[in-house]
Amino acid sequence: MNSRVETDSQALCYHCGLVVPAGSHFVTRIDGKERQMCCPGCLAVAQTIVDGGLDNFYRHRDNQNAKNERVRNDNAGQRALELSLFDDPEVQQSFVHATGDSTREALLVVEGITCAACVWLLEHHLKKQPGVTDASVNLTTHRARLNWDENVTKLSALLAEIDRIGYQAHPYQPNSEEKLLAQERKRAIRRLGVAGVGTMQVMMLAAALYAGDISASMEGRIVDFIRWASFVLATPVALYSARPFYDAALRDLRTRQLSMDVPVSLAIVAAYCASAWATITGSGEVYFDSVTMFTFFLLVGRFMEMQARHRTGRAGNALLNLLPNSAIRLVGNNEQLVSATQLRQGDLVLVKPGHTIPADGIVRKGQTSVDESALTGEYLPLSRGIGDAVVGGTQNIEHPIEIEVTETGGESRLSTIVRMLDRAQAEKPAVARIADRVSRYFVAATLLTATVVASSWWFIDPANAFWITLSVLVVTCPCALSLATPTALTTATGTLRTRGVLISRGHVLESFATATHIVFDKTGTLTEGNLQIHEIKPLSEAPEQTLLNIAAALEAESEHPIARAFIPFTLNRAQEVKNHLGQGLEGVYNGMRYRIGQPEFAAGLIPDSMPALPSEDGLWLLLCSEQSALCWFRLDDQIRPEAGSAIDTLRQLGLNSVMLTGDSSASAERVASALHIDKLYKGVSPEQKLQILNRLASEGAEVIMVGDGINDIPALAGARVSVAMAGATDLAKTNADAVMIANDLTRLVEAVRLARMTRSIIRQNLTWAVLYNLLALPLAATGFIAPYMAAIGMSASSLVVVGNALRLSRRPKAKS
Amino acid sequence: MSIVYLLIPIAIILASIAIWAFFWSVNTGQYDDLESPAHSILYDDDEDLIPEDAKIDKKEQHNSDNDSTDA
Numbered sequence: 001m002n003s004r005v006e007t008d009s010q011a012l013c014y015h016c017g018l019v020v021p022a023g024s025h026f027v028t029r030i031d032g033k034e035r036q037m038c039c040p041g042c043l044a045v046a047q048t049i050v051d052g053g054l055d056n057f058y059r060h061r062d063n064q065n066a067k068n069e070r071v072r073n074d075n076a077g078q079r080a081l082e083l084s085l086f087d088d089p090e091v092q093q094s095f096v097h098a099t100g101d102s103t104r105e106a107l108l109v110v111e112g113i114t115c116a117a118c119v120w121l122l123e124h125h126l127k128k129q130p131g132v133t134d135a136s137v138n139l140t141t142h143r144a145r146l147n148w149d150e151n152v153t154k155l156s157a158l159l160a161e162i163d164r165i166g167y168q169a170h171p172y173q174p175n176s177e178e179k180l181l182a183q184e185r186k187r188a189i190r191r192l193g194v195a196g197v198g199t200m201q202v203m204m205l206a207a208a209l210y211a212g213d214i215s216a217s218m219e220g221r222i223v224d225f226i227r228w229a230s231f232v233l234a235t236p237v238a239l240y241s242a243r244p245f246y247d248a249a250l251r252d253l254r255t256r257q258l259s260m261d262v263p264v265s266l267a268i269v270a271a272y273c274a275s276a277w278a279t280i281t282g283s284g285e286v287y288f289d290s291v292t293m294f295t296f297f298l299l300v301g302r303f304m305e306m307q308a309r310h311r312t313g314r315a316g317n318a319l320l321n322l323l324p325n326s327a328i329r330l331v332g333n334n335e336q337l338v339s340a341t342q343l344r345q346g347d348l349v350l351v352k353p354g355h356t357i358p359a360d361g362i363v364r365k366g367q368t369s370v371d372e373s374a375l376t377g378e379y380l381p382l383s384r385g386i387g388d389a390v391v392g393g394t395q396n397i398e399h400p401i402e403i404e405v406t407e408t409g410g411e412s413r414l415s416t417i418v419r420m421l422d423r424a425q426a427e428k429p430a431v432a433r434i435a436d437r438v439s440r441y442f443v444a445a446t447l448l449t450a451t452v453v454a455s456s457w458w459f460i461d462p463a464n465a466f467w468i469t470l471s472v473l474v475v476t477c478p479c480a481l482s483l484a485t486p487t488a489l490t491t492a493t494g495t496l497r498t499r500g501v502l503i504s505r506g507h508v509l510e511s512f513a514t515a516t517h518i519v520f521d522k523t524g525t526l527t528e529g530n531l532q533i534h535e536i537k538p539l540s541e542a543p544e545q546t547l548l549n550i551a552a553a554l555e556a557e558s559e560h561p562i563a564r565a566f567i568p569f570t571l572n573r574a575q576e577v578k579n580h581l582g583q584g585l586e587g588v589y590n591g592m593r594y595r596i597g598q599p600e601f602a603a604g605l606i607p608d609s610m611p612a613l614p615s616e617d618g619l620w621l622l623l624c625s626e627q628s629a630l631c632w633f634r635l636d637d638q639i640r641p642e643a644g645s646a647i648d649t650l651r652q653l654g655l656n657s658v659m660l661t662g663d664s665s666a667s668a669e670r671v672a673s674a675l676h677i678d679k680l681y682k683g684v685s686p687e688q689k690l691q692i693l694n695r696l697a698s699e700g701a702e703v704i705m706v707g708d709g710i711n712d713i714p715a716l717a718g719a720r721v722s723v724a725m726a727g728a729t730d731l732a733k734t735n736a737d738a739v740m741i742a743n744d745l746t747r748l749v750e751a752v753r754l755a756r757m758t759r760s761i762i763r764q765n766l767t768w769a770v771l772y773n774l775l776a777l778p779l780a781a782t783g784f785i786a787p788y789m790a791a792i793g794m795s796a797s798s799l800v801v802v803g804n805a806l807r808l809s810r811r812p813k814a815k816s
Numbered sequence: 817m818s819i820v821y822l823l824i825p826i827a828i829i830l831a832s833i834a835i836w837a838f839f840w841s842v843n844t845g846q847y848d849d850l851e852s853p854a855h856s857i858l859y860d861d862d863e864d865l866i867p868e869d870a871k872i873d874k875k876e877q878h879n880s881d882n883d884s885t886d887a
Contacts, residue, residue: 060855060858115855116851116852116856119852120855138848139849182848186843189847190839190842193838193839193842198831201828222820225821225824226820229825232828236835
């Protein structure tokens with residue numbers, strides 16, 4: 001292989017989108033064309049997909065697949081061993097159940113699903129396997145349901161097949177909270193269905209009644225019959241579909257609060273009961289159409305809100321994703337592969353390099369470095385030796401270690417952070433919504449007016465008092481008012497979703513609009529969160545490309561994050577590579593001995609003294625051969641290219657920027673000053689982050705917190721509104737109020753703008769609804785409004801509100 | 817107009833059947849994933865369902881596709 005091929009062509013891997021290393025040759029034919037791949041891992045995955053006749057996948061996927069780390073680590077043998085654990089009936093107990101003599105069903109959660117094409121690929125690939133009777137994958141929840149015949153195939157074989165096409169499946173045990181969510185969803189859909197069918201039928205009958213009313217030619221007994229029919233059809237809607245409103249209203253009344261649910265329930269119950277009374281006695285007016293339509297509209301709004309809320313609700317199993325499935329337990333001199341859940345306090349566990357540490361523990365043997373980025377967000381691994389504590393869920397990088405388990409499961413450090421998060425969330429002040437404030441007055445005013453109207457008519461004309469009071473309640477029926485906020489919020493949420501910001505909690509838009517401070521985490525939020533080669537300073541005649549290839553050949557043997565920066569330049573591997581812990585690597589490449597790493601370490605190989613360290617800040621690596629120093633490499637974390645302009649625009653919008661970081665080095669200041677951050681707190685722990693946010697809040701600031709790591713989670717929970725980056729850990733994503741799936745900070749600016757626009761539309765809607773009611777109320781109170789007029793007025797005002805809200809779905813005009 | 821005495825009850829019965837069917841479909845999990853079915857119609861994975869004689873226009877393309885997958 002010669003080293004001078006297409007060095008600057010920057011071809012991207014067809015499968016995963018990473019840069020293809022110069023001079024490498026991994027090619028598959030897809031769709032009739034030769035496609036370049038970046039590594040044997042991607043090649044294997046792509047080949048499996050194409051061989052299965054599933055290349056349709058590449059035509060339909062939305063974005064390139066994330067790199068599957070396991071594939072790259074090519075520890076296939078270990079993975080197969082690990083998977084074979086899942087064939088153990090004892091392990092299967094929790095997530096597999098028998099559906100017949102030999103047929104089994106398993107629930108899995110699949111990592112790596114990004115779009116509908118992934119779902120299609122997984123389902124088709126699995127269904128092709130012998131013994132699989134059914135496979136279905138849920139795009140929203142990333143859950144897979146797998147049915148197979150135990151006599152024909154094994155679960156481990158199927159899991160390996162999922163691996164082969166580049167995804168990873170874990171057993172899934174629904175916890176009680178998730179089961180509850182699923183039930184809530186099903187119940188909501190059923191209620192919506194009943195309301196929909198009921199509404200259509202009742203409206204049809206109502207049209208006949210109105211027509212008869214206007215032409216005054218309908219026979220009395222037919223009118224009665226139609227009323228009875230409407231009564232029958234409206235009953236399930238009023239008694240079953242509208243239940244959530246009654247429950248919420250009762251809860252609010254018990255806590256002595258007036259919310260929108262109170263007049264909604266009152267209107268539904270009063271109109272339904274009065275209409276029922278009118279039907280039975282054959283007097284007065286019926287309002288079944290208003291009752292059902294009103295219920296249906298509101299249910300649709302609630303359902304969409306719920307959909308948005310559930311979308312990111314994967315809380316229960318995020319922890320499971322982080323903790324490893326298996327562990328190597330040492331008993332005497334024997335190594336035992338056990339499931340991580342079987343570990344007990346005091347067990348001695350062997351953790352090989354590249355593996356996740358299965359439980360909290362203390363190092364008893366060995367010296368290594370541990371990547372705690374999942375926990376802290378910092379990308380450089382920390383050195384750990386005998387007697388040091390390590391945390392479950394973090395990754396061992398360099399050398400095998402033996403740890404003694406101190407805490408498992410619920411007691412582990414990870415669980416502690418989760419508990420801290422629960423507490424912070426419980427203490428989060430409830431956000432008073434504009435609509436709730438307005439509605440409280442409105443509700444009080446309506447009830448008061450209705451009472452006044454009822455009592456005055458009682459003196460003037462007792463026979464009509466009830467009907468006029470009822471028409472007051474129906475006309476002022478808070479439909480427009482209660483639709484004003486949810487429609488605007490749902491539309492805005494939908495618009496933001498298409499722009500790459502996923503909102504999972506209701507108050508986010510209002511909090512975005514009123515925010516005064518925006519707090520960022522550094523690594524992974526303002527920066528890309530991985531090391532890249534920033535600068536190369538050759539000290540010899542050799543061309544840069546050759547130097548890079550030498551460095552990459554040495555680094556190819558390392559799992560260290562520094563090594564990842566060199567991956568795009570890997571041509572082949574060096575021999576006799578020795579890893580000097582925390583210092584660097586030494587190895588032979590093309591017959592020459594080299595060292596790369598800490599300047600002092602690398603310079604140990606050369607006869608001369610160490611060359612002077614360049615003056616720029618950053619992480620400098622030195623490459624030396626046996627004769628001389630060859631090259632300096634500067635590695636640094638890259639600031640996101642759009643971060644500067646995003647923060648500037650946010651400042652123009654009146655938001656103060658703050659940076660909170662666990663990093664105590666000078667790079668924190670460099671990032672802060674490069675981006676013109678207003679205030680910087682560096683070297684802070686998760687607890688301190690939360691304290692700083694609480695202090696800001698007590699000074700009256702409304703804070704948006706943007707972060708990505710597990711260490712940010714307490715702060716995310718403590719902020720008024722929290723945003724997780726696309727690359728954030730699952731735990732951070734599920735606990736944030738919003739997730740930036742677009743991984744682009746300028747979307748945050750759009751979100752703030754749209755939130756402000758939403759706020760003004762909500763105000764317009766509320767104003768309109770109140771004006772309409774002020775107009776209609778006197779007419780109804782004086783007895784001029786016929787039921788069909790009330791129905792038309794109600795629908796019209798609702799339509800205006802909905803139409804106004806739909807303006808939010810238009811793309812914001814490009815003005816920046 | 818006495819036909820409405822028959823038609824309206826029929827309508828009510830049909831509506832109840834519709835609701836029963838809807839409940840059944842919700843309970844058997846057909847509404848669990850509201851997103852991916854919308855996309856699945858876009859995939860041309862029904863090749864084996866199309867009768868041979870109906871494949872005329874695209875024959876060229878299919879042949880070349882099959883070649884690439886066999887390779």
